[in-house]
Amino acid sequence: MKKAFVIGHPIAHSRSPLIHQSWIAEHGLDASYEAIEVAPADLPGFISRLQEGEFVGGNVTIPHKEEVMALIDEIDPLAAKIGAVNTLVANDGKILGSNTDYAGFLANLDAAAPGWDEELQSAVVIGAGGGSRAILAALIDRGVPRIDLVNRTLGRAEALAAEFGPTVVPGSLSDIGSLMMGAGLLVNTSSVGMKGTGFDGLDISRLAPGAVVTDIVYTPLITPLLAQARAKGFASVDGLGMLLYQAVPGFRAWFGIEPAVTDELRNRVLAALGQ
Numbered sequence: 001m002k003k004a005f006v007i008g009h010p011i012a013h014s015r016s017p018l019i020h021q022s023w024i025a026e027h028g029l030d031a032s033y034e035a036i037e038v039a040p041a042d043l044p045g046f047i048s049r050l051q052e053g054e055f056v057g058g059n060v061t062i063p064h065k066e067e068v069m070a071l072i073d074e075i076d077p078l079a080a081k082i083g084a085v086n087t088l089v090a091n092d093g094k095i096l097g098s099n100t101d102y103a104g105f106l107a108n109l110d111a112a113a114p115g116w117d118e119e120l121q122s123a124v125v126i127g128a129g130g131g132s133r134a135i136l137a138a139l140i141d142r143g144v145p146r147i148d149l150v151n152r153t154l155g156r157a158e159a160l161a162a163e164f165g166p167t168v169v170p171g172s173l174s175d176i177g178s179l180m181m182g183a184g185l186l187v188n189t190s191s192v193g194m195k196g197t198g199f200d201g202l203d204i205s206r207l208a209p210g211a212v213v214t215d216i217v218y219t220p221l222i223t224p225l226l227a228q229a230r231a232k233g234f235a236s237v238d239g240l241g242m243l244l245y246q247a248v249p250g251f252r253a254w255f256g257i258e259p260a261v262t263d264e265l266r267n268r269v270l271a272a273l274g275q
């Protein structure tokens with residue numbers, strides 16, 4: 001039996017087992033995928049189990065995405081640029097780390113808002129935390145000419161922009177109104193939106209006609225930001241698709257099958273989330 005996992009601390013909230021177990025059942029595989037609680041002090045010991053062949057690979061979530069990088073044999077160049085690993089693949093005792101949030105973000109937009117990147121001249125990204133790094137890498141890869149990165153603390157936006165190059169322009173969240181002028185994409189990578197929280201006084205009316213608004217938060221599925229986008233006639237893309245699509249590359253690497261992201265799977269996860 002091929003065994004895979006997701007590790008984190010805490011880990012009980014993870015929906016990754018539901019996603020991967022659904023695909024395992026769908027394809028009739030002799031395989032398993034389980035959530036394993038691993039405290040930070042126990043991470044090296046767990047990685048040793050992976051090196052010894054107990055698992056074919058697995059996923060890594062908070063708080064291990066950065067720390068695991070020092071414990072594995074090879075890091076995908078993109079994951080190194082992003083500065084975090086969320087997927088591990090074991091091969092002959094060696095472990096390769098990659099970051100599939102990048103692919104998940106792009107696949108979600110491509111599926112839900114086809115053509116979103118055609119003639120896109122500028123995008124606004126909210127948040128300069130860990131969640132924004134994969135999104136910035138993805139937008140740069142798609143050739144977006146200008147990305148305004150706004151954050152409550154300007155210094156954090158400036159530091160991240162310096163890492164990613166001149167395409168990324170740092171700014172303060174208080175200036176977002178003017179920065180949205182004519183932008184074709186607005187991405188929230190911050191935790192604002194969880195539990196129904198919203199941005200005080202944010203009016204997205206200045207976005208370009210036909211702009212797309214997306215949020216990496218998926219609980220609730222429709223955040224106040226997405227609700228505003230819908231009310232103003234902009235296309236909105238929720239964050240659940242990113243969670244589903246980022247799981248595809250790992251499953252393919254571990255089990256040799258390309259799984260499909262379907263409405264049935266999406267609805268199963270929504271039901272588990274109580275939505």
